[in-house]
Each structure stands twice: as structure tokens, then as C-alpha cells.
Amino acid sequence: MKELDIRGDRPYKMLIEPGLLPEAGKYISHAPGGSRAFVLTDSTVASLPSMPLATIYRSLTEAGYQVSTCQLPAGESSKNPTAYLDVVSMMADRGLQPTDILVALGGGMIGDLGGFAAATYMRGIKCVQIPTTFLAAVDSSVGGKTAIDLPQGKNLIGAFWEPSLVLCDPDLLLTLPATVFMDGCAETIKYGILKDPEIIALLRQALEKIPERSAKTSDSADNATDLLCQVIARAVTTKEFYVHGDVTDKGKRGFLNLGHLLGHAIEAWSCFSLSHGQSVAMGMVLEARGCAALGLTSSDTADEIRELVNDFGFAIDPPCTVQDILPYLVHDKRIRNNSIGLIVPDSIGNCHMEPYPADELEKFARLGFGEQ
Numbered sequence: 001m002k003e004l005d006i007r008g009d010r011p012y013k014m015l016i017e018p019g020l021l022p023e024a025g026k027y028i029s030h031a032p033g034g035s036r037a038f039v040l041t042d043s044t045v046a047s048l049p050s051m052p053l054a055t056i057y058r059s060l061t062e063a064g065y066q067v068s069t070c071q072l073p074a075g076e077s078s079k080n081p082t083a084y085l086d087v088v089s090m091m092a093d094r095g096l097q098p099t100d101i102l103v104a105l106g107g108g109m110i111g112d113l114g115g116f117a118a119a120t121y122m123r124g125i126k127c128v129q130i131p132t133t134f135l136a137a138v139d140s141s142v143g144g145k146t147a148i149d150l151p152q153g154k155n156l157i158g159a160f161w162e163p164s165l166v167l168c169d170p171d172l173l174l175t176l177p178a179t180v181f182m183d184g185c186a187e188t189i190k191y192g193i194l195k196d197p198e199i200i201a202l203l204r205q206a207l208e209k210i211p212e213r214s215a216k217t218s219d220s221a222d223n224a225t226d227l228l229c230q231v232i233a234r235a236v237t238t239k240e241f242y243v244h245g246d247v248t249d250k251g252k253r254g255f256l257n258l259g260h261l262l263g264h265a266i267e268a269w270s271c272f273s274l275s276h277g278q279s280v281a282m283g284m285v286l287e288a289r290g291c292a293a294l295g296l297t298s299s300d301t302a303d304e305i306r307e308l309v310n311d312f313g314f315a316i317d318p319p320c321t322v323q324d325i326l327p328y329l330v331h332d333k334r335i336r337n338n339s340i341g342l343i344v345p346d347s348i349g350n351c352h353m354e355p356y357p358a359d360e361l362e363k364f365a366r367l368g369f370g371e372q
């Protein structure tokens with residue numbers, strides 16, 4: 001089993017192991033404790049043939065918890081204030097006390113909403129994250145950002161609330177549709193460009209072994225989940241490096257926004273029809289080209305990133321113009337005092353942050369898009 005220590009004011013562990021889910025109750029009762037467990041999940045996860053909801057229910061019950069469950073319809077549209085109020089009301093109906101726990105079993109949508117419910121119910125109860133998507137495993141389940149969306153924009157209501165424990169069973173990831181899986185790949189490639197080039201080769205090997213892509217043997221599934229364990233552990237180690245000491249995102253956590261400046265703007269322009277992973281992947285390519293045009297990085301590095309992202313099967317040419325994304329770009333949440341930190345790749349595995357005038361973002365985007 002891989003056991004990661006996530007440092008901070010309230011340190012916690014992430015445990016990663018194929019077949020971990022049936023043991024979850026044991027680990028949860030040791031660390032966060034409590035006597036009632038409220039398990040939040042979505043309709044897709046609840047109806048998977050591998051029955052993760054029934055498994056966690058049984059495991060928590062055997063560990064002595066009084067368990068209640070709540071299912072939200074799958075999809076980002078459930079990450080809204082009404083669903084949030086339904087969840088916390090149900091927690092109150094079930095008599096959850098400040099010492100009890102919320103278990104978020106799902107992807108980033110459930111993790112974000114569940115984390116926010118845990119952060120705010122009775123001014124904060126403990127939360128256990130059990131990621132079921134690759135993106136949640138490598139990214140959203142750690143770091144403590146929790147949120148719900150408003151019609152005006154994504155993640156506009158939220159809190160920093162770190163989980164008390166993260167349990168990752170890579171067997172759960174084998175049922176993911178390819179596009180959902182690729183969202184996690186984009187974030188993993190990001191970690192590779194930021195700090196850990198070797199993760200990219202490991203990710204390639206894992207993708208080759210995932211049963212959908214090769215012969216469906218249990219051997220290949222075993223190999224895939226072993227490789228996924230390594231990828232997830234390295235990814236989270238990199239994320240933890242940037243979050244440690246900057247949970248509230250005032251400094252080095254900003255490195256994690258590589259590809260997100262132009263990527264977010266393209267995603268928002270597409271009304272979220274382009275996936276987050278696809279948008280970030282494209283963003284990394286365009287930002288590297290913009291940095292090269294500004295003389296901040298070499299054109300060789302920008303070309304290498306373009307090839308890398310292309311090789312993983314992501315589209316690299318933007319489906320829109322700079323004019324289209326401008327309204328989203330100028331409202332980037334990271335602009336402070338008319339300045340934004342550009343994440344500049346010096347080489348694959350090495351980046352630095354460069355202050356850049358926010359009123360020149362249009363120019364940066366034009367350079368990235370190859371427009372004059």
C-alpha cells in the first residue's frame with residue numbers, strides 16, 4: 001500500500017491500494033473516527049456493477065458506524081446551491097453531530113460539494129474523500145479546495161477545508177469512460193511538465209495496460225492498477241509540494257494553474273462542452289507557445305510540449321479565436337493589482353512563475369494562438 005503524508009495545519013494521509021474499498025471502514029474508524037457516517041455519491045457511481053456504494057456501506061457498518069447515504073444526479077449541474085442545501089438538510093435529519101463524518105464517494109463534483117457540505121455543516125465536520133475518477137484521484141481529492149457553482153460561474157461559493165483522510169482504490173477507475181479518464185491524464189501531464197517528467201512515461205505505460213485498450217485479461221488490469229497507484233502517488237506528491245504552505249492559493253500553489261489561464265477561458269467559451277482536461281491540455285500548448293513568443297522559454301520546449309500533448313490524443317488547435325475568449329480571460333480570478341503569474345516552462349519538468357501585466361493578456365493569448 002502507498003501511504004502519503006499530506007502536510008499542513010491538519011495533516012492527513014492518502015492511502016492508495018487496489019482493493020482498498022472493502023477495507024475503508026477499518027481505516028476510517030482509526031483516523032477520523034466518529035460514530036455516524038454520511039456517504040455522499042452520484043447516481044452513476046451508485047449504479048456501477050462493481051457496487052462501490054454497497055461496498056462502502058457494508059465496510060462502514062462492519063466498522064461500527066451508523067451509515068446513511070445520499071445520491072445526487074451525476075454531472076456538474078448537481079454542484080449547485082439547491083443540491084448543497086438538500087445535502088446539509090439531510091445530514092441534519094440524520095442527526096449528524098460535529099464528531100461525525102461525511103464520506104465523499106465520487107469524482108470531483110461529489111468531492112467538491114461534499115467537501116463544502118462538510119466544511120459548513122455545524123461549522124465543519126470531518127470529511128473522507130474516496131475519489132472514483134482519475135481527476136479526483138490525482139487532483140481534486142487533495143488540497144482542500146471545496147466549492148459549489150452559481151449560474152454566474154463555477155466554484156463561486158466555497159471554502160478551504162482539507163479532508164481528514166483520502167482513500168484511493170484504483171480498481172474503481174477501470175470503469176471510467178475514456179473521455180473522463182483523459183481529464184485526469186491532462187492534469188497528470190501538467191505535473192510532469194511542472195516537476196516530474198518520469199510520471200509521463202509511467203502514465204503512458206498505464207494507459208497501454210488499461211483493459212479497454214488492450215486484451216481484457218485480469219493480468220493487464222492488475223498491471224494497470226499497479227501502474228496507476230504509482231502515477232497517482234507521484235501526482236499527489238507533486239500537488240502536495242505546491243499546496244504545502246500555500247493552501248489558500250496566494251503563492252506557489254499558483255504553479256498548479258499551468259495551462260489553466262488559456263484553458264479555463266476556452267472551456268468557459270465552449271460553455272463547458274469541451275472537457276476540463278481537453279481544455280487544460282490545449283491551454284498548456286498555447287501558453288507554452290505564448291511564452292516562447294515572449295522570449296521567456298525556448299521554442300524547442302514549446303514544440304516538445306505540443307508534441308507531448310498531441311501524442312496523448314488531445315486536440316491542440318483552439319476551436320475559437322482570441323476575441324471569443326477575451327471576456328473570460330480578463331476576469332481570471334488570479335489577477336491581482338493588474339498582474340498575473342504566468343507559469344513558464346523552462347523545460348519539461350522545470351517551470352518558473354513570471355509576473356505579467358493583466359492588461360496585456362490579450363497580447364499573450366494572440367501570441368499563444370499564433371494570431372497577429
Ligand SMILES: NC(=O)c1ccc[n+]([C@@H]2O[C@H](COP(=O)([O-])OP(=O)(O)OC[C@H]3O[C@@H](n4cnc5c(N)ncnc54)[C@H](O)[C@@H]3O)[C@@H](O)[C@H]2O)c1
Nearest residue numbers: 044074075107108109110132133135140145172175176180
Ligand atoms: N477541488 C479541487 O481542487 C478541484 C480540482 C480540479 C477539479 N475540481 C472539480 O472537479 C469536478 C470535475 O471532476 P470529475 O472530472 O471527476 O467530474 P465528475 O465528478 O462529474 O465525474 C465525471 C463523470 O464520471 C462519472 N464517474 C465517476 N466515477 C466513475 C467510475 N468509477 N466509473 C464510471 N463513471 C464514473 C460521474 O458520475 C460523472 O458522470 C469539477 O466540478 C471541478 O470544478 C476540483
